[in-house]
Amino acid sequence: MKTNLNRRTFLSVGTGAVLSAEIPWTAVARTPAPAQLKLKQLEIEVGAAKPFGAVQVSDTHLTRVDKRDDDRKIKLAASRNFAPLAEHYLDEAIHNAKANGDLLLHTGDMIDFVSAANLNCAGGHFSDGDWFVSSGNHEFSKYVGEAKEDEAYKQDSYSRVQEEYPNDLTFASRIVNGVNFVALDDVYYNITEKQHGLFEKEIEKGLPIVMMCHVPLYGPKLYDYVMDHTNQRCAYVTGAPLECTETYEKGATYPAGQEWRHRAVQQKTDQPTADFIKWLKEQKLLKAILCGHLHHFFEERFSPTAMQYVCSATFKGEAYAIRFK
Numbered sequence: 001m002k003t004n005l006n007r008r009t010f011l012s013v014g015t016g017a018v019l020s021a022e023i024p025w026t027a028v029a030r031t032p033a034p035a036q037l038k039l040k041q042l043e044i045e046v047g048a049a050k051p052f053g054a055v056q057v058s059d060t061h062l063t064r065v066d067k068r069d070d071d072r073k074i075k076l077a078a079s080r081n082f083a084p085l086a087e088h089y090l091d092e093a094i095h096n097a098k099a100n101g102d103l104l105l106h107t108g109d110m111i112d113f114v115s116a117a118n119l120n121c122a123g124g125h126f127s128d129g130d131w132f133v134s135s136g137n138h139e140f141s142k143y144v145g146e147a148k149e150d151e152a153y154k155q156d157s158y159s160r161v162q163e164e165y166p167n168d169l170t171f172a173s174r175i176v177n178g179v180n181f182v183a184l185d186d187v188y189y190n191i192t193e194k195q196h197g198l199f200e201k202e203i204e205k206g207l208p209i210v211m212m213c214h215v216p217l218y219g220p221k222l223y224d225y226v227m228d229h230t231n232q233r234c235a236y237v238t239g240a241p242l243e244c245t246e247t248y249e250k251g252a253t254y255p256a257g258q259e260w261r262h263r264a265v266q267q268k269t270d271q272p273t274a275d276f277i278k279w280l281k282e283q284k285l286l287k288a289i290l291c292g293h294l295h296h297f298f299e300e301r302f303s304p305t306a307m308q309y310v311c312s313a314t315f316k317g318e319a320y321a322i323r324f325k
Contacts, residue, residue: 035085037092039321040297042309046287047208048324049178053102056320057093058214058292059109059313060086061138064117073115076143080112083315087121093319094129102321103176104129107292107311108136108187108214110165113144114157123164134183135161135169136214136293148260150188171198179287179324180205183212186238189267191276199276208287210324213238216291216310217277219300226294234264236294239277245269290320 039055063086065077097104110125110133111118126133138144139161140154147153162169171194173182182202184195202209216222218239226235234248248264259265280286281303289308297318298310312318 035317037089037096038318039096040312040318042320042322044210044288044307044309044322044324046179046210046324048176051323051325052177053097053100054105054320054322054324055093055097055102056105056107056290056309056311056322057090057314058107058311058319059136059295059315060090060106061109061112061313061315062086062118062121063112064121065115066117068116072143073113076113077115080144083112085317086315089314089317089319090125093314094125096321098129104131105181105212105290105322106131106133107212107290108134109138109292110136112138113141114139114161119161119164126164126166131166132172132174132181132183132212133165133167133169134212134214134291135165135185135187137187139165139169139187145261149266154188171195173202175205175207177324178207180207180209181212182209186213186215186217186273189215189238190270190273191238193272196272196276196279199280203283203285207285209283209285210287211280211289211306213289213291215293216298216308217280217289217302218244219302219308221300222298222308222310225298234267236263236267239269239273240267241269 061083063077063080063083065074094104110122137149140157141149142157167174167183170185171183173180175181180202182199184191184199215236215238218237218241222237223235223240223244226237235244245264245268248267254261283303284305286303286306288306289302290311291308292311292313294310295313295316296310297312300308302308309320311320
């Protein structure tokens, strides 16, 4: 779990490390006149013992590096300069939640890639406020798209990442005011039999459940939205049916052994994932699914008792302000 580094200590130590690296400002700098975080209001009926609030952020994509990282990582940070206000917006979310006594939720991709500075930065923010999180695919990405990302790839950096995060990144649960928050890892578009078994044990507790994951679960409206409005060749959802995924690979031109470079290859639904989603739709205790990954807001009914809420990206200055009742 995360190291005992409070935010004040992080800022005094981390900033010095960044400045000493002499890297391009786009990788680390804060804009002088930042914009204000936009909070989309949600009210979710879950059957809480008493109402409470939460701020959900997702896809922050921190891009910090310092002299502890190699030249390749420093160049990567300079090229991944799409989120210069990400840390400012994250700070605003933390301030807002703390001012209202709210829970802080993060649904993956706090960091853009694994670096010493990014992990220290993430840990510093997680030490400030009351956090519960799920992992994202970028949590374990070392150089962004340089290799096939699977369980073996993830394990290469898993322990190092886990040290800075507030709860287990594979599967975790936490009860807040009679509501069971359950976070699980679906970052590579699959859910394992072990995770399914652990979720069944959470159902046995008899409490209303809010599930958290990074990649949204398949919904027909969400699928159509991604495919029709975002110019993507695949839908970037977990559990898409075969009739959807069999169309994903058209036009792929990667050579033999490099098929993994086509993002659609990873998104084919395996049987444990299909079984879990079918079972999950039947669980009356499931009241909501919170996720991210797509960098856009989207809401769709998942089951008779649960809506799925896709949170936009922190780096865009957007987040959910949720009232659980």
